[in-house]
Amino acid sequence: MMTIDELLTQLTDLSLTLEVSPDDASTFDLQILIRQLRKQVVAQAFAPLTTLANSPVEVEQLKLLMPQVNQAIQTEQNRARLVARIVSLAKIALRATGVNLAGN
């Protein structure tokens, strides 16, 4: 399939051969067509930008997983707090048995 650029090149080449032709109407129509094609070429240069929208980035799974990680963080923080309490109780128990801990 011929592109607009290729068509423009062929018509431009043809117009060069017709410039010596006595048929002014044909030459005129061809010149108009070439100029109209030049406008199409200008607009066509932006066409690749329209294909950009057809390749989306999939991030929905990440959005779904983030609250789960958040939950894991909460759970771990609760566990850490529990451990801190257990250790704290152990220190109290140690003190009760006569082991003296500084800084408490």
Place this chain on the structure above:
Amino acid sequence: MWGLRTGAPMYQTRRRTRLLLLLFVVASSTGCVTPVVVRSMSAQLVRTQLAYSLSLRSYFAAVEEFADAQVKIADHRIDEITAQINRAYGLRAVPDLGQAATLEERQRIIDQLVKDVTGNTSADLPLKRKITDAVASLKQRDRDLEAAYLVILAASQKLDEYIRLKKADQAAILELTRAVGLNSEKITSIVDEIAKISQDLALSMTRLP
């Protein structure tokens, strides 16, 4: 200052040594303490992604500015070609008008000229619309990519938050190390070293004939 005060310094030293050994064994056997190098890389990854998102934003802004300039150039070029075509129509009509014998014939030539010029000029509108739509599509795509990258960044930050989290095992070690007056990060790095040595040893053992 934390520390065991049970009397004799020798006894205190022995107790600390036992406690530290116990900590190393617990930490290295459970493997739940996040290695220092993993924490560092995670933090660095978030910093890098944050910097990348900023440079991505400036990149999009520059490309969009360039695209806007190209639209102006394209519009100007289309207007220029349209003027050339209209001039050609006018030049074609002039000799015909001079040769027109009647008023009707003259009017017919003028009507044709107006029709040609109007048709030529109005044909530019869909072309210019096509160009602005394409650039709008680029800008929309930029916004989509930017939004997607912000989700990726947020996910990295969430993971980093988990990695940097003081986990239950780490909290226990921290509490115990406070009692013997040692820095928990130091303990973590010591555990890393122990794990590395263990791996090296395990590798050496497998290589033995």
